[in-house]
């Protein structure tokens with residue numbers, strides 16, 4: 001089939017009935033649920049963009065083998081040009097949501113592509129798993145499917161391994177093996193956008209310990225598989241708020257969910273790892289699924305940071321405070337943050353690495369540096385918007401106030417900005433800023449940037465340990481050599 005349109009994606013959503021729970025109620029019609037409707041249309045827009053003649057050739061490619069056109073997210077990069085083409089896809093899609101939707105289809109499409117192009121890894125354990133992975137990649141590529149993933153165990157007792165949790169199968173695991181598959185029970189988190197996706201893929205961050213065998217699994221299923229329950233977090237908006245009052249929250253809410261598997265059957269051909277601790281722990285580091293999707297996260301994160309920086313600058317300008325040195329230094333700091341991330345991305349792409357299989361990956365060090373820096377730079381950007389907008393962020397009237405004949409003159413007079421900025425312009429801008437920096441919606445966006453790719457603290461610790469393994473700090477050796485006399489003896 002090749003690339004889908006937005007209408008085809010929506011058709012898919014309408015054709016399914018996943019078990020979705022929202023605020024204590026079972027959702028019977030996902031498409032017509034207020035909270036999901038707009039996000040569904042935002043995702044549909046992405047599929048339409050890839051069919052738009054302006055972008056089509058840039059962000060999709062024609063596969064010589066099948067004669068079909070696929071998204072660049074499904075292409076295994078073999079050259080620098082392939083990486084750049086993929087980067088363009090990430091950028092165009094991220095711009096369409098201002099980087100505010102993190103788990104757009106490209107993220108997991110790249111992840112599965114990376115797993116499938118490194119099946120040498122699964123081959124070592126079981127060639128069937130490897131074959132399943134390749135077939136699954138082809139299936140989601142050919143049908144252009146949208147996946148969610150849940151790779152974290154629920155946050156119960158983090159000081160204990162999966163098999164040590166108070167109750168058996170709190171963490172997802174295999175309860176029964178059958179000739180044609182496995183039955184799984186337990187929970188996994190944190191599946192962003194799950195209710196409006198086509199499929200779910202389950203794998204794990206490394207961390208399984210001896211005794212965790214039954215939990216060490218990886219597989220994929222249709223999102224409406226019987227027994228799979230999706231428990232949504234409390235929505236950040238009700239889906240009915242006006243676009244004028246909540247220009248971002250009303251459009252880009254990415255629902256997050258806990259997945260509960262109530263004795264769910266996983267057919268043999270959808271199993272990628274079955275009860276193998278070593279394979280489950282090494283899948284992440286060995287198959288490039290840290291590095292390749294981090295390319296998408298880096299590009300998307302850059303757009304989001306750039307958006308926040310622009311909002312801060314426009315807020316400052318609109319009320320005439322960007323001539324003050326303290327405001328200028330905050331805005332300057334933000335612009336430099338954006339430039340730093342942009343530069344890191346370019347280095348990651350330019351200094352790409354080629355695997356022994358000939359797959360090209362953006363360089364790991366600069367990508368991981370982005371992952372380390374964004375959890376600090378993005379919250380700082382939000383703090384700067386809060387500081388510059390100050391009390392005005394809380395003072396905006398509503399769209400209904402503008403429309404009321406008795407109030408109209410007041411709201412048009414008392415909410416104007418600097419000369420040339422009308423009341424409505426200023427209020428709209430401040431509402432946009434408040435969605436980003438004040439609303440629960442904005443707080444989730446911040447939490448996303450901190451945690452979307454795991455705990456940033458432990459990542460940073462691992463980054464240093466890895467750096468030390470590969471670097472011997474030769475400059476210090478060189479400097480120490482200088483403190484020796486001409487015969488090479490240490491000087492005192």
Ligand SMILES: Cc1cc2nc3c(=O)[nH]c(=O)nc-3n(C[C@H](O)[C@H](O)[C@H](O)COP(=O)(O)OP(=O)(O)OC[C@H]3O[C@@H](n4cnc5c(N)ncnc54)[C@H](O)[C@@H]3O)c2cc1C
Pocket residue numbers: 103149150151152155158189190191192256444447448451452453454455457458
């Ligand atoms: C908005 C959002 C969207 C997300 N979307 C997805 C998604 O689509 N799919 C998905 O699979 N995941 C998703 N994630 C989950 C994300 O992967 C996890 O939040 C992340 O891995 C951190 O795990 P945790 O939240 O369970 O925190 P925990 O691991 O429980 O950490 C809690 C605290 O304890 C500390 N801590 C815990 N264990 C240790 C330890 N061993 N050593 C030292 N300190 C420790 C941490 O530093 C942290 O301060 C999302 C997260 C967020 C916030």
